[in-house]
Amino acid sequence: MSTDVTSDEHGNRVPETETQLASDRMPRESVTVIVTLLVATFVVILNETIMNVALQRLMTDLNVDAPTVQWLSTGFMLTMAVVIPATGFILQRLTTRAAFLLAIGLFSAGTLIAAVAPGFGVLLLARIVQAGGTAIMLPLLMTTILTLVPLSRRGAVMGNVTIAISVAPALGPTVSGIILDHFSWRFMFVFVLPVALLAMAIGAKFLTNVGERGHVKLDFVSVVLTVPAFGGLVYGLSQIGGHSGAAALPIAALVIGVLCMVAFVFRQLKLQKSEAPLLDLRAFKFRMFTVSVFLLVVAMMALFGVVILLPLYLQNVLHLQPMETGLALLPGGLAMGLLGPVVGRLFDKLGPFPLTVSGSILLVLTLWQFSMLTADSQLWWVIVLYAVLSLGLALLFTPAFTTGLNPLPPHLYSHGSAIMSTLQQVAGAAGTALLVSIFAVVSAVSGFVAGMQAAFLTATLIAVAAVVLSAMMRKTQGAAAH
DSSP: OOTTOTTTTTSOOOGGGHHHHHHHHSOHHHHHHHHHHHHHHHHHHHHHHTTGGGHHHHHHHTTOOHHHHTHHHHHHHHHHHHHGGGHHHHHHHSOHHHHHHHHHHHHHHHHHHHHTOOSHHHHHHHHHHHHHHHHHHHHHHHHHHHHHSOGGGHHHHHHHHHIIIIIHHHHHHHHHHHHHHHSOTTHHHHTHHHHHHHHHHHHHHHOOOOSOOOOOOOOHHHHHHHHHHHHHHHHHHHHTTTOGGGTHHHHHHHHHHHHHHHHHHHHHHHHHHHSOOSSOGGGGGSHHHHHHHHHHHHHHHHHHHHHHHHHHHHHHTSOOOHHHHHHHHHHHHHHHHHHHHHHHHHHHHHOSHHHHHHHHHHHHHHHHHHTTOOTTOOHHHHHHHHHHHHHHHHHHHHHHHHHHHTTSOGGGHHHHHHHHHHHHHHHHHHHHHHHHHHHHHHHHHHOHHHHHHHHHHHHHHHHHHHHHHHTTOOOOOOGGGO
16 A cells, blocks of 8 residues: 555655545555444444433433433443453454444444333443443544554544544434434434444445454453443542532542552553553553543543533523524534544644644633623524534544554554543543533532533633643654554
């Protein structure tokens, strides 16, 4: 694939034909593999936030309170955070086709269970099964792209991946809002199931293996440690401050989570010396990988916090119906989707620095404006803010993914993808849990709008870290360059 790139190797690419060149230089089989994985990934990630607009309806239909129903979203992200660390092992032991069928099979099974769930407990179980499939799909897509796509074209291809990774969560509320306006909440899953089954059929027929299979052993101690490590952190964040009389339990969960996380890290460092770790932390030796991971963590906390809080504001303060809520969020989701490939091409020309700095500044400014919303705010202003926020995130995601993964050597591809995906999900779950907790505590004392303002102000302060991290971003040449 690299023999045709002589004109590019001298330093400057030809941006106007970049997408065409990328597809021309890749075998048709490689394009088929990436497109199939991309479509499947979009479908499974869409379900990560599809529940957010439906939470009010589900509280009534299933007779549960707000902190309980929140676990349909947080539990999904938490399950992914627990499963994704094992995907480095799964992707090395299974063929690409087998890993895909396992992922889409779990997702389809969870979707079917959700569609017929008789109550909250079964619905939560279904979401957990769905999340297991989604967790495998994300690193599978990233590892496959790193293996198949030439280094000089990764920015453009990663721009298309942004559509699945960042646009699908943003479009979730829109899709569910339109469905809820005409059908039961069960149809959020009924409509998705045929698409998932079609993707499974296409993958079973056309997918070929990418890379080489390894013979690494699964470290069960590491797997066991991931549950209290990530589970304790997210549970503690979601519960602390909710009830002053029961504060000891969430604090204990946080302490256990931190201790188990430390034990998990030390376990991986020990395994690196003798046998294959569950997550190879040597990826953090690459400075741009580390900076990019932390930048993505901050961005995901902001994205998922906003995606769950904004529908609550639109429905409870501005009194929008579910479908109207979804349509109000649609311009932002579309903006992120349309800009992903454009940002990818700009990244290949300019590098990450100007894009990430601009994006992080937009992130801080829009979140600050969200914190000033009141009961009298105009709907058009909320729509504009969300669209600008989406622009800021689009400028962050593609450069961060590409800059972070480029310098890794091939044997760290699956581990780097797994680390990045794991911390994204932990950040999303923690961000959602933290902001919802702040919202609940403040609103109980000072009212709904005050709670919303406090949560968005917290998100603004978190986003300031993105400006600092963005200023540290530099272009990476990558181990794949030789």
